[in-house]
Amino acid sequence: MKNKKIKEYLLRIPIYTFTIIFVVLPLVYMVIISFLTKAKTWGFDPAFTPDNYKKVFEPFYLNIFLESIKLAVVSTVLVILIGYPFGYFMGRLDTKWKRRMMMLLMIPFWTSGLIRLNGWIIIFRSNGVLDKLLMFFGITKSPLKLLYTYPAVLVGMVYFLLPFMILSVYSSVEKMDWGLIEAARDLGAGKIEAFLTVTLRLTMPGLLSGVVLTFVPSMGLFYISDILGGNKIVLIGSVIVEQLTKLRNIPFAAALSVILMLLTTLFLRVYKRISGTGELEGLF
Amino acid sequence: MKFKVLGLLGFGAILALTGCGQSNSGSSSQAQSSEAGKTDDSLKGTTLNLYTWDGMFPQEVLEGFTKKTSVKINYTNFDLDETMLAKLEETKGGDYDIVVADDYIVQLAIKDGLVAELDKSKISTYDNINPLFQGKFYDPDNKYTMPYGAGIPLIVYNPETVKTEITGYEDLWKPELAGNVGIVGNYRVIDGIALKTLGYSFNTNDLTQIQQAGDKLMNLAPNIRLINDNNLQDYLLSGEVGAAFMYTSQVSQALKANPELKAVYPKEGLGFGVMASFIPSKAPNAAAAYAFLDYINEPEVAAKCFEYIGYFVTNKAAEQYVSDDWKNLIVFPEDKLSLIENGELIENISDEANELHNKLWEEFRQKTN
Numbered sequence: 001m002k003n004k005k006i007k008e009y010l011l012r013i014p015i016y017t018f019t020i021i022f023v024v025l026p027l028v029y030m031v032i033i034s035f036l037t038k039a040k041t042w043g044f045d046p047a048f049t050p051d052n053y054k055k056v057f058e059p060f061y062l063n064i065f066l067e068s069i070k071l072a073v074v075s076t077v078l079v080i081l082i083g084y085p086f087g088y089f090m091g092r093l094d095t096k097w098k099r100r101m102m103m104l105l106m107i108p109f110w111t112s113g114l115i116r117l118n119g120w121i122i123i124f125r126s127n128g129v130l131d132k133l134l135m136f137f138g139i140t141k142s143p144l145k146l147l148y149t150y151p152a153v154l155v156g157m158v159y160f161l162l163p164f165m166i167l168s169v170y171s172s173v174e175k176m177d178w179g180l181i182e183a184a185r186d187l188g189a190g191k192i193e194a195f196l197t198v199t200l201r202l203t204m205p206g207l208l209s210g211v212v213l214t215f216v217p218s219m220g221l222f223y224i225s226d227i228l229g230g231n232k233i234v235l236i237g238s239v240i241v242e243q244l245t246k247l248r249n250i251p252f253a254a255a256l257s258v259i260l261m262l263l264t265t266l267f268l269r270v271y272k273r274i275s276g277t278g279e280l281e282g283l284f
Numbered sequence: 285m286k287f288k289v290l291g292l293l294g295f296g297a298i299l300a301l302t303g304c305g306q307s308n309s310g311s312s313s314q315a316q317s318s319e320a321g322k323t324d325d326s327l328k329g330t331t332l333n334l335y336t337w338d339g340m341f342p343q344e345v346l347e348g349f350t351k352k353t354s355v356k357i358n359y360t361n362f363d364l365d366e367t368m369l370a371k372l373e374e375t376k377g378g379d380y381d382i383v384v385a386d387d388y389i390v391q392l393a394i395k396d397g398l399v400a401e402l403d404k405s406k407i408s409t410y411d412n413i414n415p416l417f418q419g420k421f422y423d424p425d426n427k428y429t430m431p432y433g434a435g436i437p438l439i440v441y442n443p444e445t446v447k448t449e450i451t452g453y454e455d456l457w458k459p460e461l462a463g464n465v466g467i468v469g470n471y472r473v474i475d476g477i478a479l480k481t482l483g484y485s486f487n488t489n490d491l492t493q494i495q496q497a498g499d500k501l502m503n504l505a506p507n508i509r510l511i512n513d514n515n516l517q518d519y520l521l522s523g524e525v526g527a528a529f530m531y532t533s534q535v536s537q538a539l540k541a542n543p544e545l546k547a548v549y550p551k552e553g554l555g556f557g558v559m560a561s562f563i564p565s566k567a568p569n570a571a572a573a574y575a576f577l578d579y580i581n582e583p584e585v586a587a588k589c590f591e592y593i594g595y596f597v598t599n600k601a602a603e604q605y606v607s608d609d610w611k612n613l614i615v616f617p618e619d620k621l622s623l624i625e626n627g628e629l630i631e632n633i634s635d636e637a638n639e640l641h642n643k644l645w646e647e648f649r650q651k652t653n
Contacts, residue, residue, distance in 0.1 A: 041395055041396050060647075126523070145463065145509075230512065232650075233650075234646050234650050239646060246642065
């Protein structure tokens, strides 16, 4: 009995070591840096100061946080609206088609995300694929300026993040016991009621992990705004990069990152509250 | 001047690893001072560690150097000047023999004691340098660096689609250009042109002047179609924008692809940058570094390099070797030399000024959407 326990602990050592070295320590390091002072040319001086955090709360930076959150929330909602039904119906296909769909979902990952994003430029640019189609069907008369707009960035975000939502919802739906739906129907629930009270509840962990995988990265995906938004939408990610590089203010960049992480955590808490589930499909 | 999105992604990770700069790579630095005095023969079989952006030297030149000296070149590249500085801080000026980077970062590296003083007696081609690009702020006494190309952002426009005349920065504000202008994403350059239109310096530390320029910059927002640092020329060539304010390498690429485009030397005054080559203070193979500087400043070799990178030639002797189809692009026109003399390099400014610049820039970017 005891031996078994020791073995169990030994087995955990690699994952703990990994987590401590690559997750915990860098985070602690970042938090420490965020309280230090910027050095004259490069790096930072070990002088404690809370000023970096005071600066984060200047309206200028708060406003940028707000913009980033807005874009993250809107993209997450869109991803849920498209990804949930997709994952749901995919989970209900027969095995052969499930495998085919899975394949189709995976193929885009064979190339770099940046390259795929650049593909959207070809679609969106003036006189591009979309413009030509719209004009062919007589919907528009002259080329539109679709690229470098807010909607273009949204499309890029949704496109980039959608597979994560689909896959997490799918794995939840696949595991579901469909007998429960039948039981609900037998007991007099309508189709919609059965969906809301049984299916949705049971797939909530999948939805939640989809949200984690969508919302968290979307706060930092500033390069989508760079590529499809022509750098015209300012996200907190790009502000952090500018602070690191052009302004060489590493402590302030660290403070911004710490706040960003706190905000993300806060949002996930709120979401957990609303959805009433703490489970994450396939994540924890 | 070169800026890549991909690089940014890795940059955070690099910083996390190098930020403190506590690493001690001094072990290899002991033997160097003695090596510096060696003659050409003794270089055989050694390696030169070259650290710069991707694509800064044509393959032909790199191979030519190896052929001549039997020194192997180990080309390492960075995406951002700041990555380079972080790396040099970490190695305390060791590991690399030659670095080519932008002027402002070279100044910081010199300040931090990471750059070796050049022994010009070891560079027989030193006098080929065009003095026009020497004695600049980052190295006022020419003690540490040799210029390797100058970047002078210019306005380029397509006279077919732009129906108004452009002669200076001020014209970019014209309402005729609504939604038709592309600019690079360097706030010191862009805020700077607003400063210039008001008659101020690119390098002012006066916060009121910078604020004034920022207010003016906001009016430019409706004209901006996109902000892009990497390949603005493509958007000009494809017609996505009619006018663009861009870096020299992009200007030459655009004009090469479409000679109908017009390049404008803005009448308010040029703001430019010089790329400088230097030997780090603890370069492991300084002797090879000298041989390399000597080689790339040979007129014919230099001409090849400048054609390859598409930046303005900073080597006077090389000018005559630049081929005809490049001459009008990268040899600075004789009749406009005064523009360089009266032009400004973009220098490091106070933290407060820099921060205000950055804020105004982010605000401006939000306005463009």
